[in-house]
Amino acid sequence: MFSFFRSNGDRDLGPSGKAGGARLQLIDLTKVYDESVIAADKVSIDIEPGEFITLLGPSGSGKTTTLMMIAGFVIPTSGEVLVEGEDIAFRPPHKRNVGMVFQNYALFPHMTVAENVAFPLKMRSWSRADTENAVNEVLRLVRLPDHADRYPRQLSGGQQQRIALARALVFRPPVLLMDEPLGALDKKLREEMQLEIKHIQQETNITTVYVTHDQGEALTMSDRIAVMQDGWVEQLGSPTELYERPVNKFVADFIGESNFISGTLTTDEGTPKLKTESGWSVPLAGAEGRSDGDPIEVALRPERLSLGDRNAEVEVTGTIDEIIYFGETTKTRVNLPNGQQLVVKEQNLGTDREMQRGEEVTVRWNINDMVILRDDLPESAAHQEAEPEPAKTA
Amino acid sequence: MASIARERDPGSSHYQPDPRLQRLHRRQLLSHLGLLALAVTLLAVLFVYPISRIIYTSFLIDGSFSLDHYRRIIEVDAYIRVLRTTLTIGFQVTLICLLLGYPLAYFLASVPTRWQRILIILVLVPFWTSFLVRTYAWMVLLQRRGVVNDWLMSLGLTSEPVQMMYNRMGVLVGMVHVMLPFMVLPLFAVMIGIDRNLIRAAQNLGASPFQAFRRVFLPLSLPGIAAGSILVFILSIGFYITPALMGGRQDTMIAQLIEAQVRDRLNWEFATAIATFLLIVTVIIVAVYNRILGTERVFGEDR
Structure with missing residues (x-):
């Protein structure tokens, strides 16, 4: 051609x-x-x-x-x-x-x-x-x-x-x-x-x-x-x-949207867990090479979370803080009792019951949905001070 | 909450304009006319009437209609020669202003904005001084025993004072100094609107810096060249003070001729005929110029 x-x-x-x-x-x-x-x-x-x-x-x-x-x-x-x-x-x-x-x-x-x-x-x-x-x-x-x-x-x-x-x-x-x-x-x-x-x-x-x-x-x-x-x-x-x-918080946040949970790595009955400051602990996968007590942060995509009644490896209950309607999807912000906030993004399939602000819901996801972020390297911390590139001539 | 979907009414009844809208329109029209009236009146009183009077007077000899003044202008060599000198000086001044002004405007348009403001003020500074004063200043500088000749002689570049005044050079130096801002400002205004990415694009596509200038920047700055040149040219051919003070006998310009007729001969009718003649020549030149460069370029309609 x-x-x-x-x-x-x-x-x-x-x-x-x-x-x-x-x-x-x-x-x-x-x-x-x-x-x-x-x-x-x-x-x-x-x-x-x-x-x-x-x-x-x-x-x-x-x-x-x-x-x-x-x-x-x-x-x-x-x-x-x-x-x-x-x-x-x-x-x-x-x-x-x-x-x-x-x-x-x-x-x-x-x-x-x-x-x-x-x-x-x-x-x-x-x-x-x-x-x-x-x-x-x-x-x-x-x-x-x-x-x-x-x-x-x-x-x-x-x-x-x-x-x-x-x-x-x-x-x-x-x-x-x-x-x-x-x-x-x-x-x-x-x-x-x-x-x-x-x-x-x-x-x-x-x-x-x-x-x-x-x-x-x-x-x-x-x-x-x-x-x-x-x-x-x-x-x-x-x-x-x-x-x-995504390797770090910046990438996880810049590309798409993410929930972030940070805490320290603990091992509980042989399974690795992330323990937040408030004492909430979530089971983890892929933490090999890290040792107990290491600070750890995970990213969790909102669309991997669900408010429906499906089977999932992690379940946590919270109250709805806000519901944002986008047409094809709805974002629901859920406050957990431990202070953590999670955004859940679900398709509007027309079958969901209507939810209200303040309602108690269960948020579910699988362990593999959580991506462990790399600790910020000292190198990239040094780049925090760089100033914006000069404005392009219009 | 029930949703509401209203049927669209195909009838035109609800498109009837509100009478208040009509009142608004009428008031707007009146205020526009009011503004226009002011401008029209000013133009009529200060421009149309005097010009008409001049043109009318130019056809009179002792109160009766005649074309003799024009015949005289065309038949007497001296007048045609002065006209030719006037146009030549106008052309020379325009060319020198363009050659000096183009790089200056290019530089002005290229420096950062904060420098631009300062430099533009410097370009405009000459406007703050009376140009009679400026002409006398040039006379001090350029006369036989003036500053410039002193320098030239003390540097050994010349043993005799160089004649720089009461000739064409004096006229050109004085006039270019006065006219330069009229060239620089339109050029600058056009150049500042040229997207520098176009130059980058040209270079990216394989044009050397000179080719990028010649093929892209120069053509895009043509409206500025056109506007600046016509402005300087028209102002130049009506110039009086500089040629009178710094020119020689052979640099007499048409305005001096008119002045002589009015002041020495008290021949107002012939003076107006020369003025009208200059007006006609100017209009013809501008028309030809527009035809070549395109009116839209001079008035900036074409990008």
Whole structure:
């Protein structure tokens, strides 16, 4: 279908028969501003050819700084950016051959769609015929073949987004960077574009680094996600790994929602238990390698909790503090007598009896639903002081 | 609690506007007209009437209608020469202002906001001094025994004082100084609106910094160039004081000619004819200029 991307003679064809993206390695990539403000701290990610990696984090987490270091708009204080083994960390942006989709698309307003898309080819002195073919092909790829003569301002936000993507792909870069590309779109369109971008990425098999603060977007689109905070990669893993096995409280809280229970590890009649300060103890699994008396904290996803009458390994009774209705789900906040608060998220299946505030309920879950969080490493504690990355120029 | 679903009434009866709405509309219309009336009156009294009077007077000789004044302007070489000088000086001043003002505006638009405020004030400082004072200041600097010549001679760059006044150079120096802010401000206003991410995007797509400037920044700053240039040009060709004080005989501009007719010859009718002629030439130049660059660019409609 999109032979243009497959007929790329510059790179080997992968096993799938598609033109492969490049391997992109970030090695100890660090950016320090004013000798003390750490915007990115030894960011190291080894990205496979054709992989879709998302840098996820709140603003000031260093995700954009990292992206800008790959693009060449921020020069790292130290570290390496390897594309197929070649270090480009200190090259000027126009010599990097890395495609980028900017936050507000950055389409040239004085050029038509075709001129915008042809721009990178013009800079590379492609022949007129090759340029025309490539532009037409990439416009078909983003499903806007009839819009070549329009100006960007005549397009909708979603269309501008596609053109920005087309422009970043047309010169067949080995790596594609995307900086919150869907931030300006409304929710429905955003979800549509997430899948569309994902499909185009798979079609072209281009190595992609995607920046967002939207965890839903990250989970939907990525092969792997790097969760960042204060310039530090807190966890790198597949969406399932991050959601099911968050390593620390920040990740467990940033991706999805979590209940947290903290206490010390005790062994009671041969089974390990978490004992809270108030004396409540919950049976645990997976605490091997820890000894009695160690502080321990677990995360518990609200949707793993249930108020229904099913069989479960852990049961605890409390009173309903608040009921929040979301349409497809309902969140119920339950106060336990020991002071702990648990949020329960249940599907609205239409069969539940109506519950009232103040009502006594039993919350149930299984031992394996509890994820033991890693103690905060001293290293990551050192990153608490880093300041937000400088505001991007609008 | 029972839920309520109301049937939609396809009839239009409940879309009848409330009479209070009509009263509101009427009051709004009146207040708009009131505001408009003020502006229209001001324009009519201070602009339309005087201009009409000037144009009307230019067709009179001793109270009767005639085209002789215009025939004289066109047939006498001296007048055409002065017109040509005026347009040449206008063009030169515009070009120099653009060459000096563009980098300055670019710099202003690139520095952080807090610096911008200070620097903009510095650009505007000349406006706070009477430009007659500024012209005399330049005369002190540029005259034969002036500051600049003293420096040049003490540095040994020249043995004779250099003639920098009572010639074209004096006129240009004085006028560029006065006109520069009129170039810088429109340029700055346009440049500050150019998304710097566009430059980054261009570089990301393979454009060297110079190519990014030429292909993206420069075309996007064209509205500023257009607006600044036309402003400086029009102001320049009507200029009087600087050429009068710092120019030589061959740098006489049209405004000086008008002044001479009014003050020395008391020939108001011919003076108004020259003024009208200048007006017509200006309108033609602006029209041509707009045709080339596009009106929407000058007035900033096109992004």
